[in-house]
Amino acid sequence: MRQFVLIGHDVPTDPDFSLDDLAGGAGRLDALCRSITAAFVTSHGIREDVRVHLIAQDEYTITFDGSELRRLNPDERSTAALVRTALEHREDAIGALPAEPSPGVELYRRGFEATLEAIADDGPIVQLHEDGDAIADVRPEALADAVFVLSDHRDFTDEEAGLLEEYADRRLRLGPQLLHADQAITIAHHYLDTAGYERF
Amino acid sequence: MRQFVLIGHDVPTDPDFSLDDLAGGAGRLDALCRSITAAFVTSHGIREDVRVHLIAQDEYTITFDGSELRRLNPDERSTAALVRTALEHREDAIGALPAEPSPGVELYRRGFEATLEAIADDGPIVQLHEDGDAIADVRPEALADAVFVLSDHRDFTDEEAGLLEEYADRRLRLGPQLLHADQAITIAHHYLDTAGYERF
Numbered sequence: 001m002r003q004f005v006l007i008g009h010d011v012p013t014d015p016d017f018s019l020d021d022l023a024g025g026a027g028r029l030d031a032l033c034r035s036i037t038a039a040f041v042t043s044h045g046i047r048e049d050v051r052v053h054l055i056a057q058d059e060y061t062i063t064f065d066g067s068e069l070r071r072l073n074p075d076e077r078s079t080a081a082l083v084r085t086a087l088e089h090r091e092d093a094i095g096a097l098p099a100e101p102s103p104g105v106e107l108y109r110r111g112f113e114a115t116l117e118a119i120a121d122d123g124p125i126v127q128l129h130e131d132g133d134a135i136a137d138v139r140p141e142a143l144a145d146a147v148f149v150l151s152d153h154r155d156f157t158d159e160e161a162g163l164l165e166e167y168a169d170r171r172l173r174l175g176p177q178l179l180h181a182d183q184a185i186t187i188a189h190h191y192l193d194t195a196g197y198e199r200f
Numbered sequence: 201m202r203q204f205v206l207i208g209h210d211v212p213t214d215p216d217f218s219l220d221d222l223a224g225g226a227g228r229l230d231a232l233c234r235s236i237t238a239a240f241v242t243s244h245g246i247r248e249d250v251r252v253h254l255i256a257q258d259e260y261t262i263t264f265d266g267s268e269l270r271r272l273n274p275d276e277r278s279t280a281a282l283v284r285t286a287l288e289h290r291e292d293a294i295g296a297l298p299a300e301p302s303p304g305v306e307l308y309r310r311g312f313e314a315t316l317e318a319i320a321d322d323g324p325i326v327q328l329h330e331d332g333d334a335i336a337d338v339r340p341e342a343l344a345d346a347v348f349v350l351s352d353h354r355d356f357t358d359e360e361a362g363l364l365e366e367y368a369d370r371r372l373r374l375g376p377q378l379l380h381a382d383q384a385i386t387i388a389h390h391y392l393d394t395a396g397y398e399r400f
Contacts, residue, residue, distance in 0.1 A: 020220055023275040030275040034234070043378035074380060075223040075230040076276050136399035175394050178243035179386075180274060186379075186386045191399075194375050199336035199391075199399060 002192065003051045003119060003147040004039045004185055007112060008032050009154045011056045015087035019077050026080065028153050033079035034182035035150070039189075040066050041074045047189075053119070054083070058111035060093070062086045069104030112160060116149075116167045123147055124169040128184055129156075132171035135188075140195030148188055150181045202392065203251045203319060203347040204239045204385060207312060208232050209354045211256045215287040219277050226280065228353050233279035234382035235350070239389075240266050241274045247389075253319070254283070258311035260293070262286045269304030312360060316349075316367045323347055324369040328384055329356075332371035335388075340395030348388055350381045 010027030022030035032054060039052045050066040062083060064072075072079065086107045092099035098106035108115070116125065123145030135143075149164065156164065164171075174187045210227030222230035232254060239252045250266040262283060264272075272279065286307045292299035298306035308315070316325065323345030335343075349364065356364065364371075374387045 020277075023273060023278065030277075034274075038383065041380065042383075043380055073223060074234075077220075077230075078223065134397070136394070136397050175390055175397075177389070177393050180241065180243055183238065183242075183386045186383045187390050189377070190375055190387050190390070193377050194336070197334070197336050197375075 001049050001051065001122065001145055002039075002047075002189070003053065003122060004035070005053045005055065005112075005115060005119075005147060005149045006032055006035050006181065007055045007149070007151045007156070007160060009057065009152055009157075011054070011083075011152075012087065013056050013059050014090075015084045017084065019080055019084070022076055022080050029080050029083065030076045031153055031180065031182070033076040033083070034180070035152075035185055036064060036079050037072065037074045037076075038182040038185040040064070040069065040072055046072055053115050055112050055115060056087075059109075060087070060090060061108045061110050061112075061115045063098070063106045063108065065104045065106075067104070070102075072104075113163050116163060119147055120167060125149060125164075125167050127156075127164045127168040127171045128174065128188070129171050130173055130178055132173040135172045135174050135191055138170070138172065140192050143192060144195075146192075148185070150184060152181060201249050201251065201322065201345055202239075202247075202389070203253065203322060204235070205253045205255065205312075205315065205319075205347060205349040206232055206235050206381065207255045207349070207351045207356070207360060209257065209352055209357075211254070211283075211352075212287065213256050213259050214290075215284045217284065219280055219284070222276055222280050229280050229283065230276045231353055231380065231382070233276040233283070234380070235352075235385055236264060236279050237272065237274045237276075238382040238385040240264070240269065240272055246272055253315050255312050255315060256287075259309075260287070260290060261308045261310050261312075261315045263298070263306045263308065265304045265306075267304070270302075272304075313363050316363060319347055320367055325349060325364075325367050327356075327364045327368040327371045328374065328388070329371050330373055330378055332373040335372045335374050335391055338370070338372065340392050343392060344395075346392075348385070350384060352381060 089099040089101040289299035289301040
């Protein structure tokens, strides 16, 4: 299984935002929605063996499970509606028990560190970062069950960077261009999809 | 220069559509907007050496030039607004002269074949298609000035396929997964960005 942890520094923690202003009033939720769909959608379906954990301001974690998701469309707006529905159920998340707002979506009352702790044993934790080593030097097989951690339009905070010093097994860079998180996810998938391919 | 030709089979040819329903009433313009931004945006800027040609129902071609574009944001909605503004100026496109609705955007009164003809000498024309040869077998240097042709959520029509038989120099596939056009563009960029890299 491949997993992606998306840190949303400005993403709303209550559902009182408009789907018509995702890039503005909703804390760049547009970008995070593109990252969620990049992790799951292919031309004709959904990658079932993927999980995405969206950290909302270190307060909630919304987990999407590809094996149970229904009706994830590739557009920003419908994905943002899934996030909004999850936040509408935030009072149902009590202690370690998540709210289950829709199929394949769970909302936990926990932030970045608790989420890292919960998935730390699932596979190598990989921080995607411009100062990392080249992913091309890593055998794709070593990343088959990787947990990729990405920040949104802001850089990792000092606290997040400190946690990643502790938890991350690798810090990797995908290529020479600095890309948006959704583009990075598309390329990480492609790198793993093409394991074993030679190239010029 | 890298160029991308996006065939929009259902994209509106008049500006009377709502930015709140891009995935529905606007003929999946959401997907085409993601393709436009995938072609241009990086984390901190715009790829200046890129052009995108959006074919609207074989009637108009909207050309975006990275060296002159201003304010291309990565979200679907603001890109769709650029397309809508271009269509509002469609009466200004007369004969071979384009309308120039905003910096870096031109609207031509021409369809797929006339656009192919206009750019056929710019570089190799490459049809991205699931039945193509593996791009990994092609030296990236041979694609440095490629014109990549992609269809939207529909397959190429028989007429488009016939034109591509005539014009395209190669038919290539990017990897084992069938992806959306915007994801394919991200990977094509990455393949060319990492020319010369070895990988496991």
